[in-house]
Amino acid sequence: xxxxxxxxxxxxxDKCIGCHTCSVACKNLWTDREGAEYMWxxxxxTRPGTGYPVGWEDQDHYKGGWKRDKKGKLKLTLxxxxxxxxxxxxxxxxxxxxxxxxxxTFKYGDLFTGPAQEQQATAIPxxxxxxxxxxxxxGPNWDDDLGGSDTYAKNDVSMQGxxxxxxxxxxxxxxxxMNYLPRIxxxxxxxxxxxxxxxxxxxxxxxxxxxxxxxxxxxxxxQCVSACPYKKVYYNWTTGKSEKCIxxxxxxxxxxxxxxxxxxxxxxxxxxVLLYDADKIEEMASSPEDELLQAQMDxxxxxxxxxxxxxxxxxxxxxxxxxSARRSPVYRFxxxxxxxxxxxxxxxxxxxxxxxxxxxxxVSTIEEGLVRLDLPSERRxxxxxxxxxxxxxxxxxxxxxFSIGDQEPIRHILxxxxxxxxxxxxxxxxxxATGQVDQATIDMLADAGLDEQMAEDIYRLTTLPTIExxxxxxxxxxxxxIEELNDPLSAKGSTGFxxxxxxxxxx
Amino acid sequence: xxxxxxxFGVIPYVVGxxxxxxxxxxxxxxxxxxSSLSSQLLESRKLYWGSIPFHWGLSIIxxxxxxxxxIPQAFELWNGAPLRLYLLEITGLALGLxxxxxxxxxxxxxxxxxxxxxxxxxxDLLVLGVxxxxxxxxxxxxxxxxxxxxWGTAVFVPYVRSLFYxxxxxxxxxxxxxxxxxxxxxxxxxxxxxxxxRLVHIITLPLQYFARPWQKVVANRTPSTPxxxxxxxxxxxxxxxxxxxxxxx
Numbered sequence: 001x002x003x004x005x006x007x008x009x010x011x012x013x014d015k016c017i018g019c020h021t022c023s024v025a026c027k028n029l030w031t032d033r034e035g036a037e038y039m040w041x042x043x044x045x046t047r048p049g050t051g052y053p054v055g056w057e058d059q060d061h062y063k064g065g066w067k068r069d070k071k072g073k074l075k076l077t078l079x080x081x082x083x084x085x086x087x088x089x090x091x092x093x094x095x096x097x098x099x100x101x102x103x104x105t106f107k108y109g110d111l112f113t114g115p116a117q118e119q120q121a122t123a124i125p126x127x128x129x130x131x132x133x134x135x136x137x138x139g140p141n142w143d144d145d146l147g148g149s150d151t152y153a154k155n156d157v158s159m160q161g162x163x164x165x166x167x168x169x170x171x172x173x174x175x176x177x178m179n180y181l182p183r184i185x186x187x188x189x190x191x192x193x194x195x196x197x198x199x200x201x202x203x204x205x206x207x208x209x210x211x212x213x214x215x216x217x218x219x220x221x222x223q224c225v226s227a228c229p230y231k232k233v234y235y236n237w238t239t240g241k242s243e244k245c246i247x248x249x250x251x252x253x254x255x256x257x258x259x260x261x262x263x264x265x266x267x268x269x270x271x272x273v274l275l276y277d278a279d280k281i282e283e284m285a286s287s288p289e290d291e292l293l294q295a296q297m298d299x300x301x302x303x304x305x306x307x308x309x310x311x312x313x314x315x316x317x318x319x320x321x322x323x324s325a326r327r328s329p330v331y332r333f334x335x336x337x338x339x340x341x342x343x344x345x346x347x348x349x350x351x352x353x354x355x356x357x358x359x360x361x362x363v364s365t366i367e368e369g370l371v372r373l374d375l376p377s378e379r380r381x382x383x384x385x386x387x388x389x390x391x392x393x394x395x396x397x398x399x400x401x402f403s404i405g406d407q408e409p410i411r412h413i414l415x416x417x418x419x420x421x422x423x424x425x426x427x428x429x430x431x432x433a434t435g436q437v438d439q440a441t442i443d444m445l446a447d448a449g450l451d452e453q454m455a456e457d458i459y460r461l462t463t464l465p466t467i468e469x470x471x472x473x474x475x476x477x478x479x480x481x482i483e484e485l486n487d488p489l490s491a492k493g494s495t496g497f498x499x500x501x502x503x504x505x506x507x
Numbered sequence: 508x509x510x511x512x513x514x515f516g517v518i519p520y521v522v523g524x525x526x527x528x529x530x531x532x533x534x535x536x537x538x539x540x541x542s543s544l545s546s547q548l549l550e551s552r553k554l555y556w557g558s559i560p561f562h563w564g565l566s567i568i569x570x571x572x573x574x575x576x577x578i579p580q581a582f583e584l585w586n587g588a589p590l591r592l593y594l595l596e597i598t599g600l601a602l603g604l605x606x607x608x609x610x611x612x613x614x615x616x617x618x619x620x621x622x623x624x625x626x627x628x629x630x631d632l633l634v635l636g637v638x639x640x641x642x643x644x645x646x647x648x649x650x651x652x653x654x655x656x657x658w659g660t661a662v663f664v665p666y667v668r669s670l671f672y673x674x675x676x677x678x679x680x681x682x683x684x685x686x687x688x689x690x691x692x693x694x695x696x697x698x699x700x701x702x703x704x705r706l707v708h709i710i711t712l713p714l715q716y717f718a719r720p721w722q723k724v725v726a727n728r729t730p731s732t733p734x735x736x737x738x739x740x741x742x743x744x745x746x747x748x749x750x751x752x753x754x755x756x
Contacts, residue, residue, distance in 0.1 A: 081717050088543070088713070089562040096551045097622070129549070130621045195721040198713035206726035219711045220542040237549055237626060240542035281722075481727040506540025507630040507704050 002278040003301060003312040005321050005474070006189070006209035006352050007247060007271065009261060010330045010340055011182055012462065013358040014417065015268040018180035020044050020141060022260035022269075026184075029259045030246070035238030035505075037103035037128045040140045041245035042260040044182045048156040048170070048397065049143045051181075053099040056231040057157035057344065063093040064229030065192050065347030066285060074286040074348065076195050078227045084198050093226040094235075101138040103128040129237070147178025158400040166394045177392040179358045181401075182268070184260060185232040185245035186343065187211050189276060189299070189350030190285040193244070196227030201242075207476070208273075209352060210247045215503065218242050229347035238505050253478050257471040267465065272328025272472040273321060274352065275301040275312060285348045293345045293403055300335055303328070324474035329461060330354060337458055338449070339413050341402040357402055357410055359417055360393035388414055412449070419448040420455045420462075514692060515677035519670050522698040529702035530710065543708045544631075549622040557616055561609030564602045565638070568645070571599065576667050579660035586657050595656050596649070603646040610639055630704045637696045644690040651686065663691075 026042040045051040059065060063078045078084070078093060106123035114121035127134040143152035148171055153159070159167065169175050187204075191211050194202045201217035202224055204210070213224075213233070220240040224233040233244045248258030256262065261269035276299045284295040301308045303325035312322055325331065333340045333356065340354035388395055388411055395407045395414070403409040423445055426437045437452075445455050461469060482488075508516075534541065547554050575582050586592040614635055617627050648655055662683070669676040680688065701707060 076721075085713055085716060089558045090555055091547060092555075094547055094551065097548055127622075130625050132621060190722065194723055198716040199711065200713075200715060200719055200723060203723040203725045206724050216538040218542065219708060219713070220545045221713065222545055222547060235545070235548045237546065239539075240544035241539075503539055505626075505628075506537070506542055506544065507628060 001311040003275050003315040003317055004278045005317055006274045008274045008330045008352045010270040010333050010354045012268040012356045015266045016180040017266045018044055019265050021263050021265050022182055025259040025263035035236035038100045039234040042184045043140050044180050046144055046147055046178050047181045048153040048159055050152050050155050052140045053095050053231050059229055063226055065349055068286050078196055084223050088221045091222050091226055094222055102134050104134050104136055148176030161400055161405050162394055162396045186230055186351035186353045187247055189281050192227040192349050193224035193233050196223040210249050213242050213244055215241050239503055252473055253476040255473050270329040270470045272330040273325040273474050275303055275325050277301055296345055296350055320475040324472055327472045346404045357398045357413055360391050362390045416448045416450055419444050420458050423455045424459050511681045512677050515680050516675040518695050522695045526698045526701050541707055544705045546623050546626055550620045553616040557609050557612030560605045561613055564606030568602050575660055579664045582656055582660050600649040603649055607642045607646055610642055633700055634704050634706055637700055640693040644686055647686050
């Protein structure tokens with residue numbers, strides 16, 4: 001067992017309000033530069049929808065991720081090593097700028113310098129690349145809130161496998177349904193971008209699993225952009241280098257949450273350490289499709305297990321990190337409570353960002369001007385426990401996003417969330433005076449695989465967490481790491497570190 | 508010193524030294540600037556018709572040139588039978604025309620696409636100009652001075668060898684037609700601009716890709732286990748430990 005630590009983020013989709021504060025915080029911090037304007041290291045998508053870049057989940061087109069060949073061996077979907085070098089001159093699977101958008105700004109100066117006229121002056125949009133006027137026709141959240149639209153929702157790749165009947169329901173105006181999906185780089189265990197990089201410029205940091213591009217070594221072959229199934233590596237058109245989400249490692253090293261997580265208005269994001277067994281990566285990534293999700297979840301190790309503790313010590317993980325791993329809110333949601341799943345585990349990259357699927361209201365129909373809920377009349381409790389098919393967001397759709405089309409894990413999670421909700425309602429509303437619940441409620445929890453303590457903990461960490469509960473960062477000990485790289489005495493009196501020259505486009 | 512002595516006896520050393528020293532300096536001190544500077548993101552369709560013929564045509568022809576100069580015997584042996592000579596000449600001409608087509612598309616692309624024009628620098632145009640002269644004179648020679656693969660080894664190999672033995676003998680090429688001289692001189696120009704322009708990306712052909720495992724893990728701190736192999740990164744950075752693979756596929 002080779003134990004490694006991974007900084008992992010958890011997204012509680014039930015709480016996301018789609019405000020894009022995360023995207024803007026990230027943009028202001030990292031990608032507000034020439035060449036990076038179109039990059040959204042963090043973006044929020046309306047689902048069902050086509051996402052950003054458009055149709056990124058269509059791997060027949062973009063060839064992202066890994067695949068298992070007939071012999072059970074793991075292969076990059078994009079290329080063999082020879083193919084990767086041969087296709088350096090032209091990469092047929094690279095998204096074009098049209099798949100993202102032509103980054104634009106407005107000619108605000110015209111508002112002041114325009115001639116006197118009857119109408120108020122307008123600021124026309126201009127391209128941030130060419131400076132010429134552009135017709136804006138797409139953008140990073142162009143389909144925002146267009147959950148039922150023909151143009152976007154219908155073209156969602158994850159709608160495959162959703163039956164025609166359910167599709168028709170979803171497209172009916174009264175039943176239109178959507179939820180938000182915030183996405184950053186998944187800092188995978190088996191990253192396809194690393195595998196596809198001919199120059200060896202991309203790597204995974206050993207101490208916290210952050211996947212980074214060495215900008216000095218990147219030669220702009222662009223294979224990483226295609227190989228990442230989540231399309232979270234971007235090509236900077238001015239410097240000729242690839243860039244990606246760095247999980248705000250300079251912030252994490254100083255104990256601060258990444259900008260996206262820190263700024264989250266809905267407080268949907270949690271961060272903490274997960275431990276995993278590096279020996280199992282290949283086995284996990286090449287397991288058959290029906291075992292893939294379980295294999296990935298099984299890789300995450302229990303930080304309280306004495307065997308794991310011993311192995312972690314042998315692997316050089318320090319006690320501060322172990323302590324942090326034991327307090328990790330991500331571990332609680334993912335493993336203790338089994339409430340969260342990775343996004344598209346079928347890409348076989350071992351994505352390490354986790355999502356709690358959203359609950360949704362029950363389907364209703366309008367009959368003779370009245371709203372009728374599709375529930376038996378004797379049950380007014382809004383309980384969907386036994387009737388998850390009545391949830392507006394089809395279970396099959398969520399399963400296509402998070403569990404390779406298998407509805408069972410999603411049903412399991414939704415049931416747990418619903419039973420916690422029911423339990424708290426019965427405790428704090430129905431029986432507010434005593435705060436006690438009846439045996440039927442406890443049975444309901446047990447049926448979902450929970451007990452009262454767990455339900456209480458889930459409730460607290462979901463609704464009442466402080467910033468310290470949500471973000472548990474390990475001590476990075478950068479001072480120790482820096483001392484190994486730079487002799488403090490010889491560096492005394494010098495200023496700064498990192499690049500000595502500004503990252504200017506080469507000739 | 509005649510102008511021929513200067514052009515074919517002095518210039519090759521000047522550009523050779525420039526190419527080597529500046530490339531090394533750039534690699535060590537400004538490695539960030541070394542990139543293919545691809546513009547495929549901005550424009551893809553025309554690039555397909557330009558980049559593939561240009562790169563493949565040129566790199567195959569260039570390789571054949573090097574083979575001819577380094578082991579001329581191989582060419583002499585091959586050309587022993589006329590049929591094989593014709594085959595080689597036709598292949599060479601076809602590759603040259605293919606590359607010519609490619610570079611024309613690339614030049615047209617630069618001027619016709621607004622976005623690509625935005626990222627076009629003077630050095631890009633210089634590179635295109637130098638390579639265009641090379642390809643045009645090359646195709647010209649293939650048509651106008653036929654059987655170059657046959658007489659070329661006899662004419663150029665002694666001259667190139669004289670350069671490498673540091674006993675330059677520019678007289679060997681003094682009597683050649685100007686087209687051939689221009690072809691050679693444009694290669695010197697190519698070498699001269701090589702270290703200063705995007706051409707430098709040629710040396711980054713990622714052959715090390717074949718030798719490395721798919722995954723790469725790097726540690727900042729020296730770990731206490733044999734999980735990672737010690738290694739150093741390029742440039743002036745302090746040693747960093749480069750990890751072994753995760754999934755050896």
